[in-house]
Amino acid sequence: MSVISEITFRLSRHRRSASRARAVLHAVLGDWGAGRELLEAAELVLSELVTNALRVPVPSDRQVGVRIAHSATGGMLRLEVSDAGDGRPEIQKPEAEDTHGRGLQIVDALTDNWGVSPRPGGIGKTMWADLKAPELVPVPRTREAAAVTVTKGLSVRVGQQWRTVRSVGTDRYAAGGLAVVLGLDEGPPLRVPAATALVVRGWSEDRGDTGQEA
Template identity: 70%
Template sequence: MTTLNEVAFRLSRRPRSVPRARSALHAVLADWDAGDELLHTAELVLSELVTNALRVRVPSDRQVGVRIAHSSTDGLLRLEVSDAGAGRPVVRHPEPEQTEGRGLWIVEALSHRWGVSGRVGGIGKTVWSELKAPDLVPAPVTREIAAIAVQAGQSVRVWGAWRTVRSIRSERHAAGGLAVVLGLDAGPPLRVAAGEPLAVRTAPAPQVRRAVDSVPATKEEFS
């Protein structure tokens, strides 16, 4: 039986999006019981991919898409970063004294495999990296997880009761960083920091999809 754990979200084209992506990844992998070595490697790879995407020459209102996924079939952690830019990035091999141009060189060195593909149903490209992660485990039926890892259809315990999550979106947190807004089956939406732990109850399923944004990015958002 294949279990797919997945988180997807979008970032604005600002330098602070790099630490936000790293923070979100840290919350997700901690929730998936990742070891320190995998966590450190994945944070470094994702930081380089997001940094490169932010340097692409496109209008400043075009967002950067991030997807974090793990499949129990191949035991690989897949990191994807999408942007609206044309062309394909090329690995450079800078001299030791050079301080720039090492992004994809680092990604290539740390990845089990990596590549570039066109965005399905939209313009631009997706640069992806896969890391060996055979020890990541699927979520149990009930536990505490970071808010960014919650998926639609799960139940979260808030205000002393279990509420079913109907929709999920991300936005900027007032104190900085990423916030998650959960639309519930009853009561007002719940707005919390991405790393905020929430008690979650979910029925086991052969495939688990977790997305921060309930509506995928449209072509216009990247065009």
Template identity: 65%
Template sequence: MTKQTSASTNEITCRLPRSRASAPRARAMLHAVLSAWGINQDVLETAELVLSELVTNALRVRVPSDRQVGVRIARLLEDGLLRLEVSDAGSGRPEVRAPGDDETGGRGLFLVEALSHRWGVDERAGGIGKTVWAELKAPDIVAEPVGREVAAVMVRPGQRVRAWGEWHVVRTVRTEPYPTGGLAIVLELDEGPALRVHAAEPLTVRNDVVPSTRVSEEGTTG
């Protein structure tokens, strides 16, 4: 799965291979994104079902096996909406069916229509294939937290720092000398590897630390 995050972090896009694992991968990514955006559990569960149906339908389209499925998750803050898009290289336009009680399939778009605020189908910009989209009402959707830019040497334990496209709590801060001269700042984060940057490098930080976070500050080593 290839994942991209926009500069505004108001949308996430990815490309999925044509395999059975792609639908659960899409759901897992959606869950992580919506949790970060403050979406409530009811909307999250509905969105997971809608996205799963859209991805499953796209995987069933007859196209060359090397054609991937595109997924876009976006928050429309002014409208209080969550938008889900799934693109494929297939022709034609999907139609809603109301299958009978004895039919085991064909309910995908029926569910999407029932669960969404609105949905539709657009031609892809490149002229090949289509994008099926659905919008869900999400009144509690939150905007991207505002941060401020400071030199790395000014970062303190307990702040949140923007690294690798996400916010991380700074657990500890320590300094190290570079072998060639100058000072490096090493930030131990709540997740992932430590962040090691030049003391003067600008970093984006926030101060809304979780109260239970345990942090410490260390002096120069070596």
């Protein structure tokens, strides 16, 4: 898969992590010019993949890895979710009254292709799904992005200056909202609500994430 744009991040094993993954995906695909149909399908697919990963019986400190990528070849959007568990999830055939077991049915119905692969460079597996997305375009070098999508190595504009992000953390406001705390190469950390739009550059460059392995 020839990637022109991608973002990776990690999720803690928490019930709110699926909603956080959807928020990040919504922000990223919005910046990439996704239409409503693709956005809704991709959000549902990613939510199912993350939910499955969070149910894997592994220690609570093992994180879930997420990768969102757009391919220049064939115009495909790839969603990947990695966890430290064994096994190969398969499509279930739940009874009509069952309330669980339909996640992979949804993934199969909404995607062009999906599968499970060994996790590169670590234990566990990666579930991936491809959706046709010919309308997506490369991310511009400088653009606005939600604070929750900013990762280490990017540069953000603070006032009239550009600052490189050295670390990324989260915190909670007293009222309960999520805050993103960006450690910068100069000056104090930048602490803003997760949905705050920041002017960012360097988005298209390859970059790694900090944090514990999935």
